[in-house]
Amino acid sequence: MIEASHTGIFTTLRRDGVPIALPVWFVVIDATICMTTPGGSKKVLRVRHDGRSSFLVESGEKWAELKAVHLTGRAEVVDDPGLVDRVAAASGVKYAGFRTASSTMPDATRKHYAASSALIRFVPDERTISWDNFRLFS
Numbered sequence: 001m002i003e004a005s006h007t008g009i010f011t012t013l014r015r016d017g018v019p020i021a022l023p024v025w026f027v028v029i030d031a032t033i034c035m036t037t038p039g040g041s042k043k044v045l046r047v048r049h050d051g052r053s054s055f056l057v058e059s060g061e062k063w064a065e066l067k068a069v070h071l072t073g074r075a076e077v078v079d080d081p082g083l084v085d086r087v088a089a090a091s092g093v094k095y096a097g098f099r100t101a102s103s104t105m106p107d108a109t110r111k112h113y114a115a116s117s118a119l120i121r122f123v124p125d126e127r128t129i130s131w132d133n134f135r136l137f138s
Helices: 042-049 081-095 107-114 133-137
Strands: 008-013 019-024 027-029 032-038 052-059 067-078 117-132
Touching: 008 032, 008 042, 019 042, 027 081, 032 042, 032 081, 042 067, 042 117, 052 117, 081 117, 117 133
Parallel strands: none
Antiparallel strands: 008 019, 008 052, 027 032, 032 117, 052 067, 067 117
8 A cells, every 4th residue: 555655644853842744755665665855855854863753645535435554663864876766766657647847836946856855765663553444344
């Protein structure tokens, strides 16, 4: 379910301990969740300060269709050119039809995403929570 999901919710911690949950595009590589983001983003700063984090994917509109997987673990900013290339290739395939052309973006947005990027790798621990409401009817 995780690999097939389009968008994940990645939660990191501010310095004061408040969780910040953000939608992200991601790929699964070697049993970890990898995502790229502008290198100067607050998300990168939060991960560098405290790697404790969580990741959630979900689907379903009606109550009986709701299902999700919630993972806890640690995130890290990774500087591995080989992994960066693998993530870029996998993301290119997964999100090819969903990207917005940079020519249609406002200048500030285009500049923000044109800046150097960072690779964040989320490594889940053994604490996985999942549910599938459809199974309640089986």
